[in-house]
Amino acid sequence: MPDLLQLRDLDPSHWSALAQAWNDWSDDLDQQLSDLNGEVIERIADDEVWQGFAAEAAGRYVDEIRRRGVQSVDDIRNVADVYKQAADDITGIQDRLASVLAYAHSSGLELRADGEIWIAPYDTTGLSDGQKIHEREVRHRARVDVQTQIAELLTEAEDLDSDLTGRLEHHSAVHSSAADIAAMQERIEEQAARAAELAGTRPLTHEEARELRDLLEHYAEDPVFATEFLDLLGPERTLELASDITGIGNHLGHPDPELARRLQIELGEALATATDARSEPNLGEQWWSDLAEAGREEVVLPGFTGPDGVYGYQFLGPLLNSGEYSSEFLEFIGNDLIDFEKENPEAWNTQEGVLGAPLRFNFIDDQTAGLDPMYGLMLALDENPQAAKDFFSKDGEDRVEYFAEREWIPDSLTRSVPDDHVSAGWSSFGDALEAATLEAGRDEVSREILRDSIGAFADRSDGIPHNMGDTMTNMISAEIAFVNADSIDSSTNRHAAHRDDIRAVIGDLASDPEQYAQIHEAQRVYTALRLEEMASSSFDLGTRYTDVEMAGREAAVIFNALDGARAEAGYAEMTSADNEYNKALEDRAALTDLVLGNIVGEIPVAGGLLGDGVTMVLDDVVENSRRDDFSSAEGWAQDLYRQGSTDVESLVLDAMIRHEMWAPDAPPPAELMIDGKVPAYSSLDPVQKGVFDEWRRSPAGGEMRSVIDEIKVSYHLDTSISFGDESRSGG
Numbered sequence: 001m002p003d004l005l006q007l008r009d010l011d012p013s014h015w016s017a018l019a020q021a022w023n024d025w026s027d028d029l030d031q032q033l034s035d036l037n038g039e040v041i042e043r044i045a046d047d048e049v050w051q052g053f054a055a056e057a058a059g060r061y062v063d064e065i066r067r068r069g070v071q072s073v074d075d076i077r078n079v080a081d082v083y084k085q086a087a088d089d090i091t092g093i094q095d096r097l098a099s100v101l102a103y104a105h106s107s108g109l110e111l112r113a114d115g116e117i118w119i120a121p122y123d124t125t126g127l128s129d130g131q132k133i134h135e136r137e138v139r140h141r142a143r144v145d146v147q148t149q150i151a152e153l154l155t156e157a158e159d160l161d162s163d164l165t166g167r168l169e170h171h172s173a174v175h176s177s178a179a180d181i182a183a184m185q186e187r188i189e190e191q192a193a194r195a196a197e198l199a200g201t202r203p204l205t206h207e208e209a210r211e212l213r214d215l216l217e218h219y220a221e222d223p224v225f226a227t228e229f230l231d232l233l234g235p236e237r238t239l240e241l242a243s244d245i246t247g248i249g250n251h252l253g254h255p256d257p258e259l260a261r262r263l264q265i266e267l268g269e270a271l272a273t274a275t276d277a278r279s280e281p282n283l284g285e286q287w288w289s290d291l292a293e294a295g296r297e298e299v300v301l302p303g304f305t306g307p308d309g310v311y312g313y314q315f316l317g318p319l320l321n322s323g324e325y326s327s328e329f330l331e332f333i334g335n336d337l338i339d340f341e342k343e344n345p346e347a348w349n350t351q352e353g354v355l356g357a358p359l360r361f362n363f364i365d366d367q368t369a370g371l372d373p374m375y376g377l378m379l380a381l382d383e384n385p386q387a388a389k390d391f392f393s394k395d396g397e398d399r400v401e402y403f404a405e406r407e408w409i410p411d412s413l414t415r416s417v418p419d420d421h422v423s424a425g426w427s428s429f430g431d432a433l434e435a436a437t438l439e440a441g442r443d444e445v446s447r448e449i450l451r452d453s454i455g456a457f458a459d460r461s462d463g464i465p466h467n468m469g470d471t472m473t474n475m476i477s478a479e480i481a482f483v484n485a486d487s488i489d490s491s492t493n494r495h496a497a498h499r500d501d502i503r504a505v506i507g508d509l510a511s512d513p514e515q516y517a518q519i520h521e522a523q524r525v526y527t528a529l530r531l532e533e534m535a536s537s538s539f540d541l542g543t544r545y546t547d548v549e550m551a552g553r554e555a556a557v558i559f560n561a562l563d564g565a566r567a568e569a570g571y572a573e574m575t576s577a578d579n580e581y582n583k584a585l586e587d588r589a590a591l592t593d594l595v596l597g598n599i600v601g602e603i604p605v606a607g608g609l610l611g612d613g614v615t616m617v618l619d620d621v622v623e624n625s626r627r628d629d630f631s632s633a634e635g636w637a638q639d640l641y642r643q644g645s646t647d648v649e650s651l652v653l654d655a656m657i658r659h660e661m662w663a664p665d666a667p668p669p670a671e672l673m674i675d676g677k678v679p680a681y682s683s684l685d686p687v688q689k690g691v692f693d694e695w696r697r698s699p700a701g702g703e704m705r706s707v708i709d710e711i712k713v714s715y716h717l718d719t720s721i722s723f724g725d726e727s728r729s730g731g
Helices: 004-009 013-044 052-106 129-174 178-199 206-219 223-250 257-274 285-295 312-319 327-343 373-383 385-392 399-405 424-439 444-458 466-478 480-489 499-510 513-535 541-587 591-599 612-625 630-658 686-697 704-716
Strands: 109-111 117-119
Touching: 004 052, 004 129, 013 052, 052 109, 052 129, 109 129, 117 129, 129 513, 178 206, 178 223, 206 223, 206 257, 223 257, 223 285, 223 312, 257 312, 285 312, 285 327, 312 327, 312 373, 327 373, 327 385, 373 385, 373 424, 385 399, 385 424, 385 444, 399 424, 399 444, 424 444, 424 466, 444 466, 444 480, 444 499, 466 480, 466 499, 466 513, 480 499, 480 513, 480 541, 499 513, 499 541, 513 541, 513 630, 541 630, 541 704, 630 704, 686 704
Parallel strands: none
Antiparallel strands: 109 117
16 A cells, blocks of 8 residues: 555556557557558559469468557557546545645644654643643644544545556457466466475575565565465475574575575565465465475474474474465464474473574574564564454454463573563563454454453553563553543443453553653543543533443542553652662762763763862762752652543543533632633642532532542542652762
């Protein structure tokens, strides 16, 4: 599919010029046919030039040439028409895109260099919290609207491209004889046979490998070639070829990682093409079954004296990192991989290197060594969101839980693995989950996958791996309304995600400042809209109070999890930083970095050495620079936590004030009124808030006091924030 920038910057005049070039060519050919008539055909018809059967044969031959020429003129003009129509169509799409982008600009949005639409920075000076939320929501809705319209235009452009390709192929096919088509297919099959012949050599020489690479680069996405090539090889030899490619990258005389990378990419493309049942021809399900059987067998690596237990599946994994595989094939292979792994839980733990170097199977990227084939499976699912959605929602299978609990081996490219190393497999799993829940269409199925994800990671003793944090944050932020609904319904709906699980997962994510901010913003916007819905309904005042209280309590649970976790994490970060800072000062290590850098900024020191005089000064600086900020850290954390409760209350009060949820005969004090209206609570100054709070706690405030009290209770329910037991160093 074309991207936004490609569509915007495409110049349709090139297509118009191409259409004109085709028309010019057709005119030239038409003129040559006229010359053929005058210079050849009329002479053949002259009795003095040629007579008898020879003249008749020559005449028929020239007539056939002229017939084909006339047909070619028509074909060329038809092609010109195709390009001209395409230029007109794409111009229309671009005009509509320009209108959408103009609307985006007027709505406070901006188009960034990466082609994404974002909310542009805007001035919020003087706006109350309620007004800020309103402005943010207006821009958010505009962004969603713009993104939807752009997606529709991109789909139209892709359809136009497919239509153009189809019409051109139609012109080619209609006027190609059966003999021409058969000859073309025969040539492709000959190339497939040559590729299979090369791949049948063990081990491949570099010359053979390069010739095979060239053939695959040209034909890998052709169903005839890919199917014939892999059918001739067979599943077992296909995995042996994949192991030979690994050999090329690892050593075999002269390591060539780039050649191995290209071969893996193209072999993966061929496998994806040939296993797609929508292609014709294609490898049948029996071939899939034989491939799975071969994946369970050990494969010998030619030239290696390396480890036993290298399974065929470990060579299939990198191939899944290339090509667009069908949902059916990924379901079949993925299911068998899981079954095999359950039977052989140590199958991928081949960590020994060969010839003094770490073993590497994956040359397509530098994220993993490729020992764990599940990494490739997850990447393939990420490339096909519908396949990911089908895979993780398989009836009777707890696949999300399985992948959350399985051991993702380090799969490192280096022999020495740091203690804090987290496998890139986690990241690939997260990408596949995000594809399944957000990219394949959000519905009850995708939300069930989100529920499974929340439950799986709430139960995981190590929490959410840091390289999956962004994924889970995106999923929860996008489905924040659903998460809130499950939180409130978990006691009555057995299918809902449990409230404690939601709190645990959100709390885990909130320890990261950026993830906290993203979920917090999504929750604020959702809460404001939800409260607006409840407060503005046509029900009586008592019912609206009940509904607003319910919405506020629902939000309080989520804000509590966010704020409490962020407070704990921030406190730990601040106090830990003090410990490390003070220890560094005591050790007198890197004083220019630690002391000068923290107190007066980065000051260059000539030669990088400190003289005796400077050292004496620094001794005093060190003594006076010790930090004991446990009390300030605790104060910061508690303030953040307390502010969270105040924020929820403010959102609720803004909604109730906006819709005047009080008895007509008992309004707030007149001194608060501006043009007969009470401003948003969040915009009142401290004195005005004091006046309003005194009124709402009085009998005139009706049920407003009890609503706020209940929301406070919900926010602080079952909360335990730990600020203690750390040992203090310094002071």
